[in-house]
Amino acid sequence: MIENIVPMQRLKQAINFHSLPPLSLYIHVPWCVRKCPYCDFNSHEKKQDIPEARYLAALRRDLEDTLPLVWGRSVYTVFIGGGTPSLLSGEAIEQMLAMVRSYLPLVPNAEITMEANPGTAEATRFAQYAAAGVNRFSLGVQSFDDDALQQLGRIHNARQAEKAIELAMNAVSQVNIDLMYALPGQTVAKARADVQRALDFGTQHLSLYHLTMEPNTVFAKFPPKGLPDEDSAADIQDMLIQATQDAGFEHYEISAYGRPGCRARHNLNYWEFGDYIGIGPGAHGKLSFQDKIIRRANVKNPQTWMDRALDADSTGRIMHEQTLTVADLPFEFMLNALRLVHGVPATLFEERTSLSLLAVAPTIREAVERGLLEPDPMTIRPTERGQAFLNDLQAMFLPKEKASPV
Numbered sequence: 001m002i003e004n005i006v007p008m009q010r011l012k013q014a015i016n017f018h019s020l021p022p023l024s025l026y027i028h029v030p031w032c033v034r035k036c037p038y039c040d041f042n043s044h045e046k047k048q049d050i051p052e053a054r055y056l057a058a059l060r061r062d063l064e065d066t067l068p069l070v071w072g073r074s075v076y077t078v079f080i081g082g083g084t085p086s087l088l089s090g091e092a093i094e095q096m097l098a099m100v101r102s103y104l105p106l107v108p109n110a111e112i113t114m115e116a117n118p119g120t121a122e123a124t125r126f127a128q129y130a131a132a133g134v135n136r137f138s139l140g141v142q143s144f145d146d147d148a149l150q151q152l153g154r155i156h157n158a159r160q161a162e163k164a165i166e167l168a169m170n171a172v173s174q175v176n177i178d179l180m181y182a183l184p185g186q187t188v189a190k191a192r193a194d195v196q197r198a199l200d201f202g203t204q205h206l207s208l209y210h211l212t213m214e215p216n217t218v219f220a221k222f223p224p225k226g227l228p229d230e231d232s233a234a235d236i237q238d239m240l241i242q243a244t245q246d247a248g249f250e251h252y253e254i255s256a257y258g259r260p261g262c263r264a265r266h267n268l269n270y271w272e273f274g275d276y277i278g279i280g281p282g283a284h285g286k287l288s289f290q291d292k293i294i295r296r297a298n299v300k301n302p303q304t305w306m307d308r309a310l311d312a313d314s315t316g317r318i319m320h321e322q323t324l325t326v327a328d329l330p331f332e333f334m335l336n337a338l339r340l341v342h343g344v345p346a347t348l349f350e351e352r353t354s355l356s357l358l359a360v361a362p363t364i365r366e367a368v369e370r371g372l373l374e375p376d377p378m379t380i381r382p383t384e385r386g387q388a389f390l391n392d393l394q395a396m397f398l399p400k401e402k403a404s405p406v
């Protein structure tokens with residue numbers, strides 16, 4: 001399949017879909033109790049009570065603006081992310097999901113995930129969220145070490161995190177725990193203790209993130225002391241991969257580990273280059289049509305987003321829209337798909353971009369020769385070396401004028 005090399009320019013391809021990818025819905029809740037010093041998400045310290053009614057009204061307008069683009073399509077997963085969605089009342093989540101259902105058909109057993117901060121976990125509210133339709137919680141635990149939690153500026157301690165996990169597991173059947181590693185002063189032994197405490201709960205999913213210094217955060221300006229060097233962080237990561245595997249988890253994406261059958265379906269749809277609507281401030285969307293693929297991004301500031309969404313004359317001004325070019329698609333696809341440890345079937349490229357695999361055959365062959373992709377014509381799968389040099393591998397698929405030397 002990869003042997004017949006036809007240069008991209010000569011293929012003269014145009015987007016022409018015969019069927020569209022699965023559709024997901026992301027809903028952004030932008031408020032937090034306090035801004036964590038490492039976080040560059042679109043999250044804002046709440047200075048007063050959250051204006052729930054206004055926020056929900058703006059979400060409705062935002063979704064109504066998008067509906068004409070997705071008529072007739074069913075939604076396969078919903079993700080309520082943040083920020084801290086668990087700051088919203090049970091009634092607010094109930095109204096939010098009722099509104100979603102009134103506009104969009106959800107597939108039977110659609111995965112509906114909600115992120116929660118253990119510092120805001122409360123039994124009655126977790127039960128209300130579940131009654132409203134949430135069937136998966138993702139908890140931002142970060143660590144079970146109280147000193148580390150304090151250094152990370154978290155609003156909860158380890159005991160509260162454990163309580164939140166129990167509450168979540170009582171309320172729904174799918175729970176994810178977020179942990180960060182390569183924390184200041186963290187050794188392999190400390191990281192092992194952290195992951196073991198998470199594993200002991202028996203949740204279905206773990207997300208293990210390497211703590212990164214993101215630009216424009218407090219940590220970027222004032223880096224914490226005692227951050228592990230690259231080798232120590234790699235040792236921690238090797239340990240995490242082994243410990244989770246021993247406990248029966250599959251490592252299926254850079255940071256994602258799931259028990260068999262318990263992968264995060266919503267995130268998987270992003271990584272498999274599926275479609276998604278994004279509503280709420282700063283939310284992003286990607287939508288395929290018969291002859292084009294568009295990306296959309298909402299304005300980030302919560303107040304501006306609400307004002308504009310609710311202002312009858314400002315239609316269109318809450319978001320920026322861009323149509324992807326044929327030349328953009330290989331990189332856009334690979335940016336996501338190559339994050340998956342086991343890669344994707346080679347046929348998915350054509351399914352999700354509508355372009356022939358021949359368009360990327362020369363680049364795939366070069367990546368195989370450089371030991372970055374497996375020489376398997378049936379799958380597009382990074383080798384261990386490809387995973388270690390993922391940025392370089394992804395950059396090989398950039399449109400030629402945008403590519404930088406790798």
Ligand SMILES: C[S@@+](CC[C@H](N)C(=O)[O-])C[C@H]1O[C@@H](n2cnc3c(N)ncnc32)[C@H](O)[C@@H]1O
Nearest residue numbers: 038039082083115116117140178209210211212
């Ligand atoms: C939107 S937050 C999750 C929910 C909630 N806001 C919380 O923190 O409890 C998503 C996750 O991203 C991870 N994260 C955020 N900033 C990070 C950074 N700079 N480095 C690594 N992981 C980060 C954290 O594990 C966090 O739980």
Ligand code: SF4
Nearest residue numbers: 032035036039043083
């Ligand atoms: S609670 Fe979560 S979203 Fe909010 S600032 Fe902290 S890490 Fe970011």
